[in-house]
Each structure stands twice: as structure tokens, then as C-alpha cells.
Amino acid sequence: MRLTSPLSKRQQLLTQLNECRCKTLELFINITDDIFCQQAHPDFSPIGWHLGHIGFTEAYWILEQCAGLSPQFSQYNCLFHAMGLPKIERQNLPTKETIFDYLQTIREQVLTYLEIAPIEQQERLWYWLLQHESQHNETISFVLQLLQRQENGFYPQLNFSNLISSQKTLSQQMVKITAGEFEMGSNTLGTQDNERPTHRVYLDDYWLDIYPVTCLEYRQFMQSRGYQKRQFWSKEGWQWLENNPVSSPLYWVESSDWDNHPVCGVSYYEAEAYANFIGKRLPTEAEWEKAASWDNLTQQKYDYPWGNTQPTSQICNFDNFVGHTTPVNTYEANCSPFGCYDMLGNVWEWTASWFVHYKGFESYPYQGYSESYFDHQHRVLRGGSWATRPWGLRNSFRNWYHPWTRQILVGFRCAK
Numbered sequence: 001m002r003l004t005s006p007l008s009k010r011q012q013l014l015t016q017l018n019e020c021r022c023k024t025l026e027l028f029i030n031i032t033d034d035i036f037c038q039q040a041h042p043d044f045s046p047i048g049w050h051l052g053h054i055g056f057t058e059a060y061w062i063l064e065q066c067a068g069l070s071p072q073f074s075q076y077n078c079l080f081h082a083m084g085l086p087k088i089e090r091q092n093l094p095t096k097e098t099i100f101d102y103l104q105t106i107r108e109q110v111l112t113y114l115e116i117a118p119i120e121q122q123e124r125l126w127y128w129l130l131q132h133e134s135q136h137n138e139t140i141s142f143v144l145q146l147l148q149r150q151e152n153g154f155y156p157q158l159n160f161s162n163l164i165s166s167q168k169t170l171s172q173q174m175v176k177i178t179a180g181e182f183e184m185g186s187n188t189l190g191t192q193d194n195e196r197p198t199h200r201v202y203l204d205d206y207w208l209d210i211y212p213v214t215c216l217e218y219r220q221f222m223q224s225r226g227y228q229k230r231q232f233w234s235k236e237g238w239q240w241l242e243n244n245p246v247s248s249p250l251y252w253v254e255s256s257d258w259d260n261h262p263v264c265g266v267s268y269y270e271a272e273a274y275a276n277f278i279g280k281r282l283p284t285e286a287e288w289e290k291a292a293s294w295d296n297l298t299q300q301k302y303d304y305p306w307g308n309t310q311p312t313s314q315i316c317n318f319d320n321f322v323g324h325t326t327p328v329n330t331y332e333a334n335c336s337p338f339g340c341y342d343m344l345g346n347v348w349e350w351t352a353s354w355f356v357h358y359k360g361f362e363s364y365p366y367q368g369y370s371e372s373y374f375d376h377q378h379r380v381l382r383g384g385s386w387a388t389r390p391w392g393l394r395n396s397f398r399n400w401y402h403p404w405t406r407q408i409l410v411g412f413r414c415a416k
């Protein structure tokens with residue numbers, strides 16, 4: 001007897017599609033048409049565009065490519081295509097209500113098709129779609145935060161329990177990750193093309209911070225005039241700083257209540273400068289993944305730092321449960337076999353690695369999904385943030401951004 005029948009796979013997919021969509025629509029509850037169309041930053045599209053693009057992508061892959069239906073809503077072909085209009089021209093959008101109806105119409109057809117779809121052959125595509133929606137969902141979350149910040153200097157109010165754990169004394173420590181091979185990447189169904197195939201990687205001994213760098217730690221760098229001192233910055237980093245004269249992380253809050261929170265909203269250059277200041281360096285993505293996933297005793301790899309059980313709101317800060325960062329020592333169970341905390345959730349972490357393919361890479365579901373970014377212009381980020389949805393939270397997940405990006409929910413930890 002097969003353990004999973006095609007029928008139960010269908011049901012599982014249906015449940016997950018519904019869950020993921022609820023999480024997406026939830027973000028739009030109090031959104032006016034104004035905010036819907038507003039561009040918070042030149043590098044990011046309005047949240048309304050992301051919503052339309054989610055529907056467009058689902059329609060293209062499921063209704064056109066799988067079900068063989070002819071294209072509908074041709075008025076959106078250019079508007080909601082990722083390669084369609086320049087970002088600056090994506091503000092002239094249909095109303096929120098129109099886009100909601102569009103998504104609903106697509107989704108009804110998709111669910112009708114799901115009842116008869118050859119799931120066994122298409123499973124990877126359906127999971128890719130969940131990933132895709134999740135990632136745009138996270139972008140919507142931080143674009144909303146950017147807009148709120150710009151409008152009223154909004155920053156999150158900490159609740160009581162966050163304040164309490166902030167008050168515990170917390171000092172950064174490092175753990176030694178012993179030399180040896182580990183298994184990098186993942187071949188499981190829900191993973192992206194760029195995480196595959198798994199391969200063995202040998203690393204020498206190295207040390208890694210047990211926590212992401214906190215605001216308390218980073219303040220030292222600011223107070224030592226780190227933003228003014230050329231010596232800490234790489235050539236590109238200093239050039240970036242000269243053109244973008246900033247003096248604190250984008251999501252910085254000047255209050256001791258935030259001391260134990262991870263730094264959030266730094267470019268790769270700022271992370272690199274801090275590491276130089278403190279006499280350390282940024283980890284490579286292999287160093288990050290080994291520390292998060294490898295059990296040296298059993299020579300086994302885990303999907304999550306705590307093992308193979310799925311994440312919950314009790315274990316780590318993700319999925320918008322909290323809605324902002326939490327002190328890096330809040331989740332005791334969010335600890336890897338090597339003893340590193342908070343590797344998944346809270347903030348993404350910059351790594352020193354360029355986003356490049358693993359040996360044996362095969363693009364999926366289209367050539368440019370990852371391949372267009374294997375250009376030595378994008379750094380790898382690991383670990384997920386407080387807004388990362390379950391479909392994108394795992395040890396092997398690779399995110400990528402230009403090193404100057406600081407609008408995302410990103411911090412870092414150091415190695416040496």
C-alpha cells in the first residue's frame with residue numbers, strides 16, 4: 001500500500017493553497033487604494049502590483065501551461081509580468097477590489113482544475129507556486145513597513161514579554177564548528193532549483209557567532225564613528241556610503257528596549273564594515289548552512305536547526321506571528337546542534353557568498369528564475385525573517401539581493 005495516495009496529496013495541496021492565500025489577503029485588510037498603488041522605494045513595486053503578479057503567475061503556470069486554457073485577462077499580460085514594465089511604471093493599477101476579483105476568478109478555475117490534475121507529475125510546480133506567493137508575500141510585508149515608516153515615523157511597539165527578555169544580560173559568544181564534510185543543499189520536493197542538488201562540502205575549523213549581531217553591539221560601531229572611518233569599509237562599500245550617506249541601519253530604533261534585538265535593515269557593506277570593526281568577517285553561505293543544519297555526532301543533516309519538525313510560533317519568529325524582530329535569545333529551542341541560536345526567522349542574514357549555482361544545477365520552472373541572478377552582483381542571504389512564510393523557511397533556502405539593498409528584513413552574524 002502506498003503511504004500517500006494521489007488523493008491525499010491533492011487534499012494537502014488544497015489546504016496549503018488556501019492557507020497561503022489567506023496569509024496573502026490578510027496583509028491587505030486595512031489597505032486603501034492609495035497605499036495599494038504607492039511605490040515605497042525605486043527598487044520595489046507597489047504592494048498592489050505584487051498581488052496582481054501572484055494571480056498572474058498562478059494563471060500562467062496552472063491555467064495556461066498545465067490545464068491548457070487560453071490566456072484570459074490579456075490586459076494584465078504586460079502589467080503583471082515580472083519582465084513587463086519598469087518598476088516606476090507599476091503605480092497605475094486597477095483598484096484593490098478589481099485585483100481581488102481577478103485573483104478570486106483565477107483561483108476558482110485553479111481549484112476546479114486541481115480536482116482532475118495529474119498531481120504526481122505536477123507536484124513540484126504546485127510547491128513552486130506556494131514558494132512564489134510566499135516570497136511576494138514577504139515583500140508586501142516589508143514594503144508596508146517601509147510605507148508606514150515614511151508616513152508617520154512608525155516603529156513597532158514592543159509588548160511586555162519582549163521587553164522582559166530584552167532586559168536579560170546578553171553577550172555575544174562564538175562556537176567552534178569543527179572541520180569536516182557536511183551535506184549542503186536539499187533535493188526535497190518543496191525546494192527551489194538553486195538549492196539543488198545536495199553535495200558534500202568540506203570546511204576547515206571556523207568560529208561563528210551564536211546570535212545575530214544585536215543593536216547593542218552595533219551601537220558600539222556607530223559610537224566609534226564606524227560610519228565615518230574609511231578603514232572599516234571595502235572599496236565598494238565606501239563608495240556606496242559616499243553616494244548614500246547613512247549613519248544607522250534603516251530600521252534602527254534608538255532605545256535601550258531594542259538592545260537585544262538583531263540589527264535590521266543594513267546593506268551588505270554595513271555588515272561587512274561592522275565585521276571588520278570587530279575583528280571578524282561575514283560567514284560564507286556554506287559556513288552558515290553547516291552551523292545551522294549539521295549534526296556532527298550523527299553526521300546527519302536537518303531541515304531546521306532544531307531537527308526535522310516543522311516550525312511553530314513557539315520555536316521561532318517567522319510567519320508574521322509577532323510582526324517585528326524579537327530579542328535574539330527569545331527562542332531557546334531555535335538552536336542548532338552546534339549551538340547557534342536564531343538562525344531561522346527574526347532577520348535574514350547576509351553571507352559573504354555571491355549567489356551562484358551548485359554543481360549539477362538545473363533551472364526550474366523557467367530558465368531565468370535563478371539563473372538570471374548568477375551574475376556576481378547578488379549576495380546570498382540565509383535564514384528567513386519575522387515575515388517569512390513557512391514555505392520559505394528552512395536551512396537550505398537561499399535568498400539573494402544586491403549588496404546595497406537595506407529595505408529587506410536583514411541583519412547578519414559574524415564568523416572568524
Ligand code: AVJ
Pocket residue numbers: 082132135136139369399400401
Ligand atoms: C528571491 C525574493 C529575491 O522576490 O524577486 C519572486 C523571488 N522570483 N518571483 C524576488 C522571486 C520571482 C525573488 N527573491
Ligand code: FE
Pocket residue numbers: 053057082132136
Ligand atoms: Fe514573481
